[in-house]
Amino acid sequence: MTDSLLHGFSKPAFPKPAFPGPVFSRPHDGPHALHPAGGLPAPLLQARSVTLEYATRHRVVRATHRVDLDVYEGDRFVLLGPSGCGKSTLLKAAAGFIQPVEGDFVLRGRPIHAPGPDRIVVFQEFDQLPPWKTVLQNVAFPLVASGRLPRHQARERALHYLDKVGLAAFADVFPHQLSGGMKQRVAIARALAMQPEILLMDEPFAALDALTRRRMQEELLRLWDEVRFTLLFVTHSIEEALVLGNRVALLSPRPGRVRAEINSHEWDLASIGGTAFQAASQRIHRLLFEEETEEVRA
Numbered sequence: 155m156t157d158s159l160l161h162g163f164s165k166p167a168f169p170k171p172a173f174p175g176p177v178f179s180r181p182h183d184g185p186h187a188l189h190p191a192g193g194l195p196a197p198l199l200q201a202r203s204v205t206l207e208y209a210t211r212h213r214v215v216r217a218t219h220r221v222d223l224d225v226y227e228g229d230r231f232v233l234l235g236p237s238g239c240g241k242s243t244l245l246k247a248a249a250g251f252i253q254p255v256e257g258d259f260v261l262r263g264r265p266i267h268a269p270g271p272d273r274i275v276v277f278q279e280f281d282q283l284p285p286w287k288t289v290l291q292n293v294a295f296p297l298v299a300s301g302r303l304p305r306h307q308a309r310e311r312a313l314h315y316l317d318k319v320g321l322a323a324f325a326d327v328f329p330h331q332l333s334g335g336m337k338q339r340v341a342i343a344r345a346l347a348m349q350p351e352i353l354l355m356d357e358p359f360a361a362l363d364a365l366t367r368r369r370m371q372e373e374l375l376r377l378w379d380e381v382r383f384t385l386l387f388v389t390h391s392i393e394e395a396l397v398l399g400n401r402v403a404l405l406s407p408r409p410g411r412v413r414a415e416i417n418s419h420e421w422d423l424a425s426i427g428g429t430a431f432q433a434a435s436q437r438i439h440r441l442l443f444e445e446e447t448e449e450v451r452a
């Protein structure tokens with residue numbers, strides 16, 4: 155079932171590069187170093203010196219330390235870093251599920267204190283969809299529950315976004331009748347139907363097989379090309395970061411700090427395996443996993 159559904163996916167039409175690159179910059183250069191001089195819009199989402207901690211019974215775990223990020227409208231901004239460096243924690247804080255112990259997240263200049271319909275999260279797990287609701291009900295429900303749309307308009311919008319992810323024909327089936335990739339596409343349709351200010355994705359394709367993951371990346375880029383949403387995407391895959399992101403923040407091991415930012419718009423799925431792509435991947439690998447180098451030393 156999955157294969158026939160995926161068969162129709164077309165290669166995304168990639169947008170023209172927004173910024174010159176690739177650029178490797180030190181964090182203290184700030185994200186502005188990645189943008190053309192002048193005429194900068196205000197960031198949509200900002201992390202301002204964000205420190206995040208978990209208080210366990212025996213100790214305090216510092217997940218991130220003074221992270222600064224500027225995400226602009228239309229960005230596909232990727233948080234890339236080794237396991238445990240605080241990527242998911244940062245995403246949860248941007249979503250409003252946890253509060254920083256230092257610094258803050260702001261959306262259009264307004265501090266984030268709680269979850270809201272302007273920030274929708276798609277998680278890695280396949281069980282994000284209430285199993286007792288059909289695919290269509292799953293996508294329409296948040297629109298009705300949040301008071302955004304009356305029932306019949308919610309249904310129309312849900313069908314529109316299901317069509318965008320190639321699942322309109324599956325509107326009346328239940329989640330257990332779908333493959334993992336299809337469930338993730340329903341979750342993406344549900345998130346986009348809410349037309350959030352920013353879509354937050356936490357390793358949404360990590361549990362998929364390699365072929366489906368590749369196709370989902372292609373699908374996401376095609377959707378972005380059509381809808382032009384703003385994306386904050388967490389991954390620990392260098393390849394996925396380069397392919398999906400136009401900007402990538404490299405985080406150090408825990409507590410995560412921004413080691414560097416990369417302008418990655420020039421890479422796409424067709425770049426994988428090419429010499430330049432491999433060289434960029436290796437360079438990122440060194441920045442992520444080796445001891446501090448000239449490039450990242452303060």
Ligand SMILES: Nc1ncnc2c1ncn2[C@@H]1O[C@H](COP(=O)(O)OP(=O)(O)OP(=O)(O)O)[C@@H](O)[C@H]1O
Pocket residue numbers: 208209210215216217235236237238239240241242243244390408
């Ligand atoms: N609920 C929690 N209580 C205590 N510590 C936690 C909790 N959740 C996460 N941590 C710790 O915080 C740190 C950051 O976790 P986080 O899940 O954000 O990392 P990550 O970069 O997303 O990792 P991965 O790529 O493996 O998902 C880790 O050391 C983790 O063990």
